[in-house]
Structures are given as C-alpha cells and as structure tokens.
Amino acid sequence: MESSPIDSSSNASSVLSSPTSSPPHSDRDHQxxxxxxxxxxxxxxxxxxxxxxxxxxxxxxxxxxLM
Incomplete structure (x- = not known):
C-alpha cells in the first residue's frame, strides 16, 4: 500500500516549522x-x-x- 501525499494541517506544520535562525517573512514561511x-x-x-x-x-x- 503506497502512501499518498496530504496537505499538512496546523498541527503538522507546527511540528515541522523552519528553525528560528531564518529571517522573518522569508520564502520558507510561505511554503x-x-x-x-x-x-x-x-x-x-x-x-x-x-x-x-x-x-x-x-x-x-x-x-x-507499582506500575
């Protein structure tokens, strides 16, 4: 079974956000x-x-x- 790509939601994008070292409003922010x-x-x-x-x-x- 092959995985199909899915557009990420807010949860997934927050986990994989770009590092803070990138400048604000860069092209990466819009990808x-x-x-x-x-x-x-x-x-x-x-x-x-x-x-x-x-x-x-x-x-x-x-x-x-006890656990």
Whole structure:
C-alpha cells in the first residue's frame, strides 16, 4: 500500500516549522509542507505517547512504583 501525499494541517506544520535562525517573512514561511498519510499517522501516535507519559509522570510516587 503506497502512501499518498496530504496537505499538512496546523498541527503538522507546527511540528515541522523552519528553525528560528531564518529571517522573518522569508520564502520558507510561505511554503506549505506536504506530509504523507504515514507521516501524519506517526505524528498522531507520537502525540498520544507523549500524553500517556505526561499522565503517568503526574502519578504519585507510590503509584509509580507499582506500575
């Protein structure tokens, strides 16, 4: 199954934004980043994993030792 390119949304473009060293209002600011379906799914999975880690790190110490 081949991945087809998809126009990125605000979430994906914020993750892959250009570094702060580029000058303001450069041509890179006006380019749209195109991600494949696989890349978009990977970003969703990474967000979920990050959310799980945040939840687990907020657990009490005693609970963390039981996990």
């Amino acid at each position: 749209q980043i195109t991600l494949t379906v696989t890349q978009l799914e990977q970003l969703k999975v990474e967000e979920k994993v990050s959310e799980i880690y945040r939840i687990l790190s907020g657990a009490p110490t005693h609970t963390q030792t």
